[in-house]
Structure formats: C-alpha cells, structure tokens
Amino acid sequence: MSAKVFMFLLLEAHVFAEIVGLTSEGSGTTYNSHSEVVHEEETYYTPQLDYRKSRWCHTLTLSNGEVSCSSPYGRNLYSSLGSRCELSCDRGYKLLGRPSVQCMASRRWSGTAYCRRVRCHVLPLISHGTYHCPDGTVVDSRCEYMCDPGHQIEGDRLRICQDGGSWSGSEPTCADLEPPKIKCPASKVKVAEPDKLTAKVSWDRPQVSDSAGKSLDLMRVGPESGSVFTEGIHIIRYRVYDQAKNRAACKFSVHIEVKRCPALKPPIHGYLTCSSSKNNYGAVCESHCESGYERQGPATRVCQFNRSWSDEPALCTSMQIKTDVRTAAALLDQFYEKRRLLVVSTPDLGNEYYKLQNIMLQKADCGLDLRHVTVIELLGVQPKEVGRIKGRHLDTQVVEDLRQSLRISTSYFTMVLLDEYGMDRERFVNPASSEELFAHIEDFLLDEDERERLEANREFCD
Structure with missing residues (x-):
C-alpha cells in the first residue's frame, strides 16, 4: 500500500470518528473508572467542512419567529456542518427552547425551540x-x-x-362619587287657628333617589311633620347620605301667619280683657267700665278672618247719680266701691279760697274723672245752705247729714277727700292745686291696675 493511500484512509477514519462522536472533542456522555455516568457541558467546535455535503442539517425554520444563521464558511452554507443559528420570536410570542443552535455532525441541530403566543392573565372583576x-x-x-x-x-x-x-x-x-338626589316638599303658608297663635302643619316625606341604587340615610333638622308651629317662618332641612357618605340636602319653609285686626283701644273710663294675643283672628275682647261708669253697647267684640272687628265699640258713660235721696247714707251708697269723693265746703260763694279752688277744680275736672273722683259741693250756711253734684241740687237734710258725718264746719273753707269705701283720707284747709290732688290720689288711693289704665289714657285729658 502506498503512503498516499494510507494517509487518505487515516483522514477518512478521523472524519468518520468525528461524525459519529468518537473523538474526545464536542459533547456527550462519558464513563469514569467506576462506570458512573458523567454529563459534560456541550461545547461547540468548528469541524472541517465537507464541501461535498453543504446541506448537512435540514433547513431550520421557526413559526412566528425569525432564524438568523451564520456559517464559518461563507454565505449560502447555513445548513452545513458547524453552522450556528440564532432564534428569536415575533412580537407577541415567547421563545421556548434554545435561543441558539448549531448544526452537529449527527446531521441534527443541537437543540429545538418554538414560539408560543404571549397572553396576559385574565383580569379579575372589580366591585361596581x-x-x-x-x-x-x-x-x-x-x-x-x-x-x-x-x-x-x-x-x-x-x-x-x-x-x-x-x-x-x-x-x-x-x-360612588355622585351624590344622591333629594327633593323637599314645597314651602307651606298656613293661617293660625282661630283664637290661637299656632297651627299644626304636616308634609310628605322628601323624595330621595341614588343612581347607585343603594339604601339611603335620611336626616331631618327641625320639627317633624305634624308638629305645632308658632307664628313666623320656620326652616326645615333634610340631608340624605348614600353608602359612600355622599351627601345631598334640601330645605323648605313653614310660614305661620297670624291674621290680626287693628289694635282695639279701650273705651274712655274703661278697659278691655282679651283672649289670646288680644287682636289675632278669633280673639274675643270684652269691654269693662271703671267704677262710676256704665257700659253702653255690645260687651264683646271678635276679631274676624277679614281682619275686622265685629260690632261697634262700647262706651263707658258716667253713672246716673240719684240726687233726690233723703239721707246722706243713701247718697254715699251709690259711690261705694265705685267712686272717690271730694267734698268742698265754703261759708259763702265769695270766699277767696273757694273761688281759687273752684277755678283749679274746673281745670282738673277731666283728671279727677280719670281718677274716679266725684266732686260734691256744700255751699253757704243755714238757712241758705245748698248742696250740689254736677249742678244737681241735694236735699238740705242730706247736706246737713254730710256735714255732721264728715265733721265739716260751715265757718271756713274745707275740702275732704274720701276713698271708694267712704273713708276720710285727706283734709285741706287751703286751696290745693290739681298736681297736688293728683299726686296724692295716685300715691295713696290707686291700685296697680288703675295706675296702668291711667297711664294708657292720660293723654285723653291733654
């Protein structure tokens, strides 16, 4: 065998060993001396390219992804032995497997991968x-x-x-940011009941609603429906809260009107007693006359709904004094508990004290009348003695009896003030001014009610 043939066979054996993984390079499973399996990390290498088999591994494709390969031996050899491919997925997909693979001598790629569609978790439901x-x-x-x-x-x-x-x-x-809705009833105007200053008023519950459709809490500020209201304007407020504590409010007024008649003036020499507030609708006023005066006309008047009084006002006229009585006792009995008496005695009409006092009494006639004082004059001496009341003459026996019972001398000027019970309260031997007489009467003879009525009618004499 020639040397060239030997070298060629040696090279072929080495390549075959690399192809089937019998060399020490690359990755795989080895056994140690104790027959234990040892896994070694895979390492990549660049083997000698067999130009005769450029399509060593199948063409690599990735659905919904992209394959980017490189070969150490140039373009168009991306499936040749030793080629490396980078794997990536399209947007919305996630790569599962190796991001990078290499064409191995086993004619397989060193790993697999696929692109799985990315999904977010199902969102949970939210309240409301x-x-x-x-x-x-x-x-x-x-x-x-x-x-x-x-x-x-x-x-x-x-x-x-x-x-x-x-x-x-x-x-x-x-x-829940939207407040509930509330509508109050309309404001109310009501006339007070007859002879009263109040009225009972009722109303419907406010209309409330909430877009959230939940239960509502309704609160009231002010009297409740069906309460009795006094005269004037009363504000009723309502507030409503939903479960989120949003608030709405409304208000309305209750106006209690008291119809009133013009204020009644008491009759001269009289006074009034009225029910309720004296001049409100339904009030009844009764006229009374002071001592020594008699009422003429209707006793009572009623304030009507049209703000006018019923009937005509009563008058208080002076009591009718009987001067044809035969005794002083009979005369004085007419004044008992009704009138006070001022008895003026003078020896003759020419007495200087009498003339001065007479002038002052004429000017004080109205004031004395307001203070329930009647003047009795005892003029002269026997046999020409004269007694008179408001120009009406008294019997001579009555005059004599008055002098004796009151111990009034005919020798000099004298003036005696008697109270309503016929008691001697003051004697004057000198003329007294109207101010002096009035002050004495007011300080010692008038009660509290008489003083109040006097103040109310004082301007009458002015």
Missing part, C-alpha cells in the same frame, strides 16, 4: 364595574373598564397587555 376586552388577552390587546350606574372610575380606564405578559397600569376602582 366590569371590563371589555374585544381582542382577548394577547399582547397589545386592550381592556376597557366600565363602572355601574352611579359610579365613576378612579385609576386607569384602559389597560394594555404588554410583551412580558403583564398588564399596563393598575387595577382601577369604581367609586
């Missing part, structure tokens, strides 16, 4: 809302959140499935 994903959960698909009626979204309304299989943004919430 939902979402819509028209393209499913693949990469670049969109899910839009929507809230139930009465709720508003807070957070990301739109989420996109990303390359890594996660959703963009974060899970939103559906918040």
